[in-house]
Amino acid sequence: MPKLQNENFRKYGKGLAHLESVIKTGGLSYRNFRETAGPELLKVFDIDKLLEEINRSRRSCFSCPVGCKHYMTGKEGTELAGLSLPLSCGLNPIITAINCGVTGWPQVLRFAELSNKLGMDQISISAIVAMAIELYEKRIITKADTDGLSLNWDAATLHRLVHDIAYRKGIGDVLANGLVEASRQIGRGAEYYAIHFKGIGGIESRIFLSAFLLSALTNATGHFSNIMFFKTAGNELVRYCKKIGMTDKQIESVSSVSDGYNVPRMTKWADDHSFILECLGICMHYIYQEFDVSMWADLYTAATGIDMDVKGLFEAASRGRDMRKAFNMREGATRKDDGVPERFLTESVKFGENLYPPLDIASLNSLLSAYYEERGWNPKDGTLSPERIKELTMSSK
Numbered sequence: 001m002p003k004l005q006n007e008n009f010r011k012y013g014k015g016l017a018h019l020e021s022v023i024k025t026g027g028l029s030y031r032n033f034r035e036t037a038g039p040e041l042l043k044v045f046d047i048d049k050l051l052e053e054i055n056r057s058r059r060s061c062f063s064c065p066v067g068c069k070h071y072m073t074g075k076e077g078t079e080l081a082g083l084s085l086p087l088s089c090g091l092n093p094i095i096t097a098i099n100c101g102v103t104g105w106p107q108v109l110r111f112a113e114l115s116n117k118l119g120m121d122q123i124s125i126s127a128i129v130a131m132a133i134e135l136y137e138k139r140i141i142t143k144a145d146t147d148g149l150s151l152n153w154d155a156a157t158l159h160r161l162v163h164d165i166a167y168r169k170g171i172g173d174v175l176a177n178g179l180v181e182a183s184r185q186i187g188r189g190a191e192y193y194a195i196h197f198k199g200i201g202g203i204e205s206r207i208f209l210s211a212f213l214l215s216a217l218t219n220a221t222g223h224f225s226n227i228m229f230f231k232t233a234g235n236e237l238v239r240y241c242k243k244i245g246m247t248d249k250q251i252e253s254v255s256s257v258s259d260g261y262n263v264p265r266m267t268k269w270a271d272d273h274s275f276i277l278e279c280l281g282i283c284m285h286y287i288y289q290e291f292d293v294s295m296w297a298d299l300y301t302a303a304t305g306i307d308m309d310v311k312g313l314f315e316a317a318s319r320g321r322d323m324r325k326a327f328n329m330r331e332g333a334t335r336k337d338d339g340v341p342e343r344f345l346t347e348s349v350k351f352g353e354n355l356y357p358p359l360d361i362a363s364l365n366s367l368l369s370a371y372y373e374e375r376g377w378n379p380k381d382g383t384l385s386p387e388r389i390k391e392l393t394m395s396s397k
């Protein structure tokens with residue numbers, strides 16, 4: 001099993017290199033977020049065994065020397081025979097299939113192959129399938145809604161629903177409307193089982209509320225940013241902060257907590273760092289986060305002839321984040337949209353031997369307020385001041 005090291009990023013691809021750390025930090029939700037899969041899965045998803053059963057070649061985005069993507073074909077005589085799968089992240093199909101109760105390399109990779117061929121996003125599609133199976137289990141939907149189909153926590157159901165959603169067949173016609181709209185149309189309390197952040201599949205937040213999670217909650221669309229912060233502290237944290245150009249005072253403000261780091265303050269900086277890479281058209285994956293931001297500023301100056309420094313890049317990132325916020329304010333988004341699914345506020349989750357309680361709404365609210373404050377937004381409702389909107393030459397009306 002590969003360790004979380006940069007050389008493994010290249011060898012195993014960006015997802016598989018992080019599988020062990022994701023499993024150990026409770027990142028694999030099981031059966032629509034009712035449970036969390038534990039380290040026993042490391043045996044099921046043995047990467048070295050997988051590599052024996054596939055032929056694999058590395059793939060790269062244009063001009064990237066890293067090549068963290070793979071093209072896999074299954075070897076004859078194995079359960080993976082016939083598989084033909086270009087894969088940009090080996091972790092996504094694992095995370096998403098497990099949430100539908102499906103484990104094992106053949107089942108998960110066939111799901112990835114099918115969703116690729118049908119042009120379906122694995123995170124979104126599996127969140128919808130997990131919801132549908134739980135609704136069937138709870139008898140909120142029955143065979144009368146599914147044209148006689150039984151929905152179970154298994155690979156056959158996952159593969160069948162991916163297909164039926166793509167072709168809008170049977171219950172797939174309703175599910176194809178997405179988590180929010182499908183659960184609203186089904187009614188009878190179905191909304192509670194639609195586990196999402198702003199409409200797309202959520203991520204477990206009860207075990208460890210990191211900057212990665214707070215960023216997904218507070219950004220414009222609920223998508224997962226590539227902030228890779230599980231449990232970072234001490235020298236590792238300070239090294240990262242220096243690399244992204246934070247001053248000693250700013251580093252002190254994020255690291256002066258007894259365990260880990262100040263989540264809301266750090267989220268702001270890590271968010272802006274990702275945003276800089278995104279705006280410059282540079283890969284946001286972890287290996288590119290290893291470079292000093294000052295190097296990106298120098299390259300920007302060299303390419304455009306416009307003087308740029310680290311401070312200027314972070315100002316531009318804040319401006320970009322604020323413009324997204326102003327757009328969302330204009331479209332009616334409120335602080336409520338930065339919330340977590342109700343299940344996370346009402347149910348505990350088991351991980352290994354431990355039971356993690358529901359999120360405390362008061363603590364979550366105080367994290368959000370601190371994040372808004374760090375961004376210069378109104379800590380009460382997360383809005384921009386009229387002066388800032390004017391500065392951005394936008395209107396909130």
Ligand code: SF4
Pocket residue numbers: 059060061064065066067068069283284285287
């Ligand atoms: S640009 Fe990023 S995603 Fe693409 S191959 Fe390189 S490291 Fe992987």
